[in-house]
Amino acid sequence: MLRSTIQASLRQGRAQVNGRSFSSGSAPHRKVAVLGAAGGIGQPLSLLMKLNPLVSQLSLYDIAGTPGVAADVSHINTRSEVTGYVGEDQLGKALEGCDIVIIPAGVPRKPGMTRDDLFNINAGIVKGLCTAIAKYCPNALVNMISNPVNSTVPIASEVFKKAGTYDEKRLFGVTTLDVVRAKTFYAGKANVNVSEVNVPVVGGHAGITILPLFSQATPTANLSDEVLTALTKRTQDGGTEVVEAKAGKGSATLSMAYAGALFADACLKGLNGVPDVVECSFVQSSITELPFFASKVRLGKNGVEEVLGLGALSDYEKQGLEALLPELKSSIEKGIKFANQ
Numbered sequence: 001m002l003r004s005t006i007q008a009s010l011r012q013g014r015a016q017v018n019g020r021s022f023s024s025g026s027a028p029h030r031k032v033a034v035l036g037a038a039g040g041i042g043q044p045l046s047l048l049m050k051l052n053p054l055v056s057q058l059s060l061y062d063i064a065g066t067p068g069v070a071a072d073v074s075h076i077n078t079r080s081e082v083t084g085y086v087g088e089d090q091l092g093k094a095l096e097g098c099d100i101v102i103i104p105a106g107v108p109r110k111p112g113m114t115r116d117d118l119f120n121i122n123a124g125i126v127k128g129l130c131t132a133i134a135k136y137c138p139n140a141l142v143n144m145i146s147n148p149v150n151s152t153v154p155i156a157s158e159v160f161k162k163a164g165t166y167d168e169k170r171l172f173g174v175t176t177l178d179v180v181r182a183k184t185f186y187a188g189k190a191n192v193n194v195s196e197v198n199v200p201v202v203g204g205h206a207g208i209t210i211l212p213l214f215s216q217a218t219p220t221a222n223l224s225d226e227v228l229t230a231l232t233k234r235t236q237d238g239g240t241e242v243v244e245a246k247a248g249k250g251s252a253t254l255s256m257a258y259a260g261a262l263f264a265d266a267c268l269k270g271l272n273g274v275p276d277v278v279e280c281s282f283v284q285s286s287i288t289e290l291p292f293f294a295s296k297v298r299l300g301k302n303g304v305e306e307v308l309g310l311g312a313l314s315d316y317e318k319q320g321l322e323a324l325l326p327e328l329k330s331s332i333e334k335g336i337k338f339a340n341q
Ligand SMILES: NC(=O)c1ccc[n+]([C@@H]2O[C@H](COP(=O)([O-])OP(=O)(O)OC[C@H]3O[C@@H](n4cnc5c(N)ncnc54)[C@H](O)[C@@H]3O)[C@@H](O)[C@H]2O)c1
Pocket: 035, 036, 037, 038, 039, 040, 041, 042, 061, 062, 063, 064, 104, 105, 106, 107, 108, 109, 118, 122, 125, 128, 129, 144, 145, 146, 147, 148, 149, 174, 175, 176, 177, 178, 205, 250, 251, 252, 253, 256
């Protein structure tokens, strides 16, 4: 995964693509943009994308502060060329020719807020950025990090539909942090090596809409119902745990940058033809009655290659699925309505 790719890059300047090893210079050209690159997530995410040998051009955009971030990151002796863009006038140049656009632009939560409380500010930011994506890089894969993801992804889809550029295979809500948390918390309770753990997390990205499927976790462990309930709640409240610990100074940034870099790396591998790249993501879906849903997704040369089903659920998980559908439905509808106002 990302860690081994980075290690390979640092040691040898080589990248693995589709089972073949390229020197960094001969891996396919890939331009990646980070929108919101000077922020709490944006800065460490820009650093991690600079370390990824699959990226040849790294475009860092924000409304302020990007020249400094770009100058700093650009001194790292890895493959990609870094350019900073600041202000709306430069957004087009930042986006032109992008293969992947990662969006962590927008305000984070403070204690006592829900992700939906961010809607009023972030919905407009996302709408503006997606309008520009439709114009300047309509074929890019979009990795949406800005909250509330359950609404910002539907907003993006409507903006792209209106522009005539919507391709459901290319739009992703980034839910990787939920998977990262579920793996970490599970490994602690199951007493297994965290690097070997896999746990699908489905649904959406807010409170009870986050549904970790610990019944499918590997390596298997015989955990009591009480422990499984506690693990589920901790995963659902992981973001709030960080918001409260930061006490008014924002939400998860470092773990999110890690998760965002993992997901972008998976998208790059898919684009480059690496087989069997599977990650959970909030995408257009028909596996439930809702138009968007997070589940395992197989990534390929055009983005989403296959949305995988939920698999067998425990009774507890079935109840969780029933309980999350109304909230997720209303968040999706809120995003769609906003985009069409
Ligand atoms: N999907 C997830 O799992 C996840 C995890 C953590 C945080 N988030 C979300 O990510 C977002 C960013 O969080 P953060 O901690 O980095 O916030 P931050 O305030 O530290 O950074 C946000 C950045 O966005 C920039 N920005 C604002 N408007 C912009 C615009 N129109 N164009 C480009 N850039 C713009 C700001 O200048 C700032 O640099 C929040 O909405 C947060 O809730 C999502």
